[in-house]
Amino acid sequence: MKILLLEDDPILLDIISHHLQESGFELLHVRDGKSALEEASAQRFDLFIFDINVPKMSGLELIKALREDGNTTPTILITAYQDTKHMKSGFESGCDDYIKKPFDLEELDLRILNIKKRFSIENEERISIDEDVTLFPDKNKIAIQGKEHQLTHKECEILLYLGARKKRVISTEELVQNLWEYEEMPSDATIRVYIKNLRNLVGKEKIKTIRGSGYYFE
Structure with missing residues (x-):
């Protein structure tokens, strides 16, 4: 609350x-x-x-x-x-x-x-990714320095996955295997769009791209 x-x-x-x-x-x-x-x-x-x-x-x-x-x-x-x-x-x-x-x-x-x-106010789930970024998985929302933004469900899942594994390089294959069903397999281009959207929100300095290897949250 x-x-x-x-x-x-x-x-x-x-x-x-x-x-x-x-x-x-x-x-x-x-x-x-x-x-x-x-x-x-x-x-x-x-x-x-x-x-x-x-x-x-x-x-x-x-x-x-x-x-x-x-x-x-x-x-x-x-x-x-x-x-x-x-x-x-x-x-x-x-x-x-x-x-x-x-x-x-x-x-x-x-x-x-x-x-x-x-007013039926519940204690919603809040996950602090870092000191500036808070994630609200139940509502697919993110707060950056207190200002809220709406995410898609998949953007929320990706950010949560990266944020829980800070400084570890996560490959596109690992993201796909853990966040998508087999019949929904996305293209590499789709993954790049999700990452781009998240970087635009949280800052390019927080989500790093390692060419040929994957991504990690700083």
Whole structure:
């Protein structure tokens, strides 16, 4: 589960970030509303956790802007306000849950669990190929420095195969034998097209071609 956390209080940010990461969540945190808007627009998250009182763009303005842009990612708002008026404003802006400061981390856990159940959010498989490249085999997607791209099923299989055997030269024959059925045998030209597409995405420096031998992931 991938979470975008918006919190400008450095102490609270550190406490929540550490707790969520220790709980196994993938986390990106920012300290102002405009940065949160940029990140939320550039990549996909499973959950937003936004403090209301933050610089440059409030949490309320942020969630309203995202909803108007068609972003329906479930959102929990954090606030120090105790009155019903601000709670009403939060829900009217499009939030899905609301948590008041001060709160226990256990309460945050319960609210996240409730969101997961309500929106049927599953912990999808993520495989880190390297520090810049993450593969999502279930969805045939790749994230490069956080930005997602769609792959074909076969491109996903090839990248996963190469990434699991880093720095070992993999021949075209080995790829074919392990990734294709006998009746679907591709030509060498087809393999080259798949490799070219992957190199265009992840970078030519990551997938090397060894003339006459094959390919390897750096």
